[in-house]
Amino acid sequence: MADMLALFTSIGLSEQKAKETLKNEALSSALKDAVVQAQRVRGASGVDKTMGTLLYNMASRLKDTKRLTFLSDNIAQCKICTELQLAAALDFVKSHPQEPIDQKAFEDACGVGVVITPEQIEDAVESVIKKHKELLLKERYRFNMGLLMGEARTALKWADGKVIKNEVDMQVLHLLGPKTEADLEKKPKPQKAKVAENEAKVNKDEVAVNGEVMTGEGKSLMEQLRGEALKFHKPGENYKTEGYVITPNTMDLLKKHLEITGGQIRTRFPPEPNGILHIGHAKAINFNFGYAKANNGICFLRYDDTNPEKEEEKYFTAIKDMVEWLGYKPYAVTHASDNFQQLYDLAVDLVRRGHAYVCHQKGEELKGHNAPPSPWRDRPVEESLVLFERMKKGLFAEGEATLRMKMVMEDGKMDPVAYRIKYTPHHRTGDEWCIYPTYDYTHCLCDSIENITHSLCTKEFQARRSSYFWLCNALDVYCPVQWEYGRLNLTYTVVSKRKIIKLVETGVVRDWDDPRLFTLTALRRRGFPPEAINNFCARVGVTVSQTTTEPHLLESCVRDVLNDSAPRVMAVLEPLKVTITNLPENSKSDVQVPDFPANEAKGSHVVPFTRTIFIEQSDFREVMEKGYKRLTPEQPVGLRHAGYIISVQKVIKDAQGKVVELEVTCCKSDTAEKPKAFIHWVSQPLLCEVRLYERLFLHKHPEDPAEVPSGFLSDINPHSMKTISSALVDISVKGAKVFDKFQFERVGYFSLDPDSTADKLVFNRTVTLKEDPGKI
Numbered sequence: 015m016a017d018m019l020a021l022f023t024s025i026g027l028s029e030q031k032a033k034e035t036l037k038n039e040a041l042s043s044a045l046k047d048a049v050v051q052a053q054r055v056r057g058a059s060g061v062d063k064t065m066g067t068l069l070y071n072m073a074s075r076l077k078d079t080k081r082l083t084f085l086s087d088n089i090a091q092c093k094i095c096t097e098l099q100l101a102a103a104l105d106f107v108k109s110h111p112q113e114p115i116d117q118k119a120f121e122d123a124c125g126v127g128v129v130i131t132p133e134q135i136e137d138a139v140e141s142v143i144k145k146h147k148e149l150l151l152k153e154r155y156r157f158n159m160g161l162l163m164g165e166a167r168t169a170l171k172w173a174d175g176k177v178i179k180n181e182v183d184m185q186v187l188h189l190l191g192p193k194t195e196a197d198l199e200k201k202p203k204p205q206k207a208k209v210a211e212n213e214a215k216v217n218k219d220e221v222a223v224n225g226e227v228m229t230g231e232g233k234s235l236m237e238q239l240r241g242e243a244l245k246f247h248k249p250g251e252n253y254k255t256e257g258y259v260i261t262p263n264t265m266d267l268l269k270k271h272l273e274i275t276g277g278q279i280r281t282r283f284p285p286e287p288n289g290i291l292h293i294g295h296a297k298a299i300n301f302n303f304g305y306a307k308a309n310n311g312i313c314f315l316r317y318d319d320t321n322p323e324k325e326e327e328k329y330f331t332a333i334k335d336m337v338e339w340l341g342y343k344p345y346a347v348t349h350a351s352d353n354f355q356q357l358y359d360l361a362v363d364l365v366r367r368g369h370a371y372v373c374h375q376k377g378e379e380l381k382g383h384n385a386p387p388s389p390w391r392d393r394p395v396e397e398s399l400v401l402f403e404r405m406k407k408g409l410f411a412e413g414e415a416t417l418r419m420k421m422v423m424e425d426g427k428m429d430p431v432a433y434r435i436k437y438t439p440h441h442r443t444g445d446e447w448c449i450y451p452t453y454d455y456t457h458c459l460c461d462s463i464e465n466i467t468h469s470l471c472t473k474e475f476q477a478r479r480s481s482y483f484w485l486c487n488a489l490d491v492y493c494p495v496q497w498e499y500g501r502l503n504l505t506y507t508v509v510s511k512r513k514i515i516k517l518v519e520t521g522v523v524r525d526w527d528d529p530r531l532f533t534l535t536a537l538r539r540r541g542f543p544p545e546a547i548n549n550f551c552a553r554v555g556v557t558v559s560q561t562t563t564e565p566h567l568l569e570s571c572v573r574d575v576l577n578d579s580a581p582r583v584m585a586v587l588e589p590l591k592v593t594i595t596n597l598p599e600n601s602k603s604d605v606q607v608p609d610f611p612a613n614e615a616k617g618s619h620v621v622p623f624t625r626t627i628f629i630e631q632s633d634f635r636e637v638m639e640k641g642y643k644r645l646t647p648e649q650p651v652g653l654r655h656a657g658y659i660i661s662v663q664k665v666i667k668d669a670q671g672k673v674v675e676l677e678v679t680c681c682k683s684d685t686a687e688k689p690k691a692f693i694h695w696v697s698q699p700l701l702c703e704v705r706l707y708e709r710l711f712l713h714k715h716p717e718d719p720a721e722v723p724s725g726f727l728s729d730i731n732p733h734s735m736k737t738i739s740s741a742l743v744d745i746s747v748k749g750a751k752v753f754d755k756f757q758f759e760r761v762g763y764f765s766l767d768p769d770s771t772a773d774k775l776v777f778n779r780t781v782t783l784k785e786d787p788g789k790i
Contacts (some may be wrong), residue, residue, distance in 0.1 A: 018046055022553040025049055025066025034068075044073040048086045053664045055090035056746035062615045065089060068100055083109040084115060088124075092578075092613060098172070099124045118552070125172035130759075131784055132177070136643075138169040139181045143189065154190050155197040162186070174612065192687075200538025247495055249277045249467045255495045259483045267492045271465055279311030280467045283337065284342075284457065287317045288324035288535040289511035290526040291336045293547070294472075294570070297502040300551040302470050303342035312345035314464055318457070318658050319351050322440040330441075332526075335533040340544045350456050351442045353463055357451050358406070360459060360489055361417060365398045369488045370432060372401035373418045380416075380431070388418065388429060401640060402433075406446045410435055419455065425477035429449040430454045440563050458482040459491070467495045472501040473560055500560040500582065502551070502569070506646050508726055509530045513717070522730055523710070528733050530710040530777050532565075539753050541780030543579065548573040565709070569781045576755060576763045576780065583607035583741040584621065584654070584694045585758040585777075587704055589628040591675040592695070595663060599623040607655045607746070619746040623656055627697045628742050636665055636673060643675075643690040652683050653758065659683050699742035700774040705767070706736040747775065755780065 015036065022032035022045065036042050048069045052061050059317060068089050076082060085103060088094045094103050102124045103602040107115065121127065142165045143150065148156050166178050179547070233334075247255045250272040253264060283302040285291060291299075306313040315337055319325055337344065364370040373388045376592045398417075405415050417433035432455035439445050458481075461469045469482070476498045484495035508514065509532060517523045517531075526533050529540035537547065550571040554561055584607070594601075607621045610616040645651045650661040664677035683689075709731055716726040747756060749765075754766045762783055 027061030051086040054092035130173040249451040259323045281306045282314040287329040292509040315344035316348045323439045349590045372398045469496040503562040506709040527683040546575040580755040590631045596679045620742045652689045704738040704741040
């Protein structure tokens, strides 16, 4: 009993409340389980009072305790962190009794990841006050302010209620001015109004700190991929798939396959190591690795390294890095070249079986779907075997001979090439081989060798499904099943390796990792978290149809993750010097800035506050304009986190009339009328370079001749990158590592670029705080 009393008081319950709880056996048991589970999730971070209150309220209101662990986990992970969200969570689990819970649907219903900016709150309150302005002016402070709160909350369901109330109070004060004696006279309230007020109070309590975004939607993706398992064949039941060819030996081969795999699902991600992976590959990675992971299987990373002319070691390294960056660990890293000898032996067997022949048609003759039939198609098997051996020994020139398979593909292409001659050393096998297998020959046989159960390919490979089955059956080897899905495309970009190389060669972009591209290395450099990319792939889903998505959906996923994970700091991109004249010359104090204002328990940092500070040039206007709420000679503003309000005393300009400095006075914010706005600032800052990015292309489909007749290189957005070389950032970022991410308050999300040096940090803007409707 004493242990449980100590446990309950440790989460913020008063001793009296804890003792009352212990009298209720069911409640105390549920609360104990909830707290212990939360502590297990939190580890050293512990359970603070706010979290403890949520756990208590959850335990006291939850009817079905089998959901207790699920809800405790979500509270401990700071996904459910307000009473309003808890109410929504309890409603959701009550109305969804089935197992398992759809995490994505749950989080959508509870407002997890919804970001409400101060500007949105300001605009919503302004709109509500404008609606009731006439009656407000008439009734003044006797007006039911709860009505304003209620309507603002309706417009911004998940916003912080305290922030809404502060904004309402500030805007009402600005409209009506300070309370007069008449306003202060008490007016008896009818009973009905009192009840309404109590109801409003309950609602107000429900609206508290805005919800935090989860770090990934992997679970929903896993659930989605488990769902796909209902459509796919089970391991060993390949023959149940439509179009699968059954031979007299099929069942024996499947039996042997099951003995090797133990019935385990096996997939593979098979990139060509001749370029950097892009956003479309992220979907393929998530599908292949995710499907295996969701079903307790394994996934190989297999390099399709059969074209030594285009392959470089840097691509091998970058591909593996990107797979692991997205959070996946290959069961094994393999290469098509691991199987060169076995593939050659199988090719010899294919010739012996009468299914392949050596052909001397030139490459130009074989292009297209209406190539003339080969005059060598019916040459004797023994002759083809001799010629194929001569190809292997290097007795033919490049293009003088190929090995072709006797089959017709689904798209009508006849007798695809299995082997061609290339006198180019291979990065792994050196000069051992001068003949190399093609994709059409290699892919299905490597799948067979690795006992792949599900060969997941994008839709364009559907035309090769029949050849995939044909080749395995022609050689009488285990035949996996090829499944196709729609590839992922984005507007306003190109992902073709050839076109990206052209962008690099012409100097439009710096390299494959230029943050304006949508290669995975570029997205990492720009600051996109891998969880956000995985979330994006989950939202797009695995469909048969090809999808073309606009970048703002991906950027929304990025904001969701960074809102939860990127600590806030203050930075000024276009500095304006401000001297606070009523502070001493050597004045200096420390200001505590929360890393996450919506959840101050997640930590804070200290910045100096001195007589000289810097603000954004856009936060000052010399001439007051309607609707402008920041600093003017007639209008003071507050300084975020500092506890001061500043008022302009003197505007200093240079010879060209540009404002270069302000002289102001300050006063404590708790001793003056509340200002209309609070702005960010820096003092004794670090000089840094900031790079701001927009879309690289002007049109949605830069490769489409109908949109861009003169070609994608003519469609470059001249404003796709803006460099600010003299931005200022607070000293808390000192010591940051490359790719560390921050939210510059009121400015955007930023990531530290590899170009940074000890003398000067370089930041890339990852995304703005909210989607810009004015984008190109």
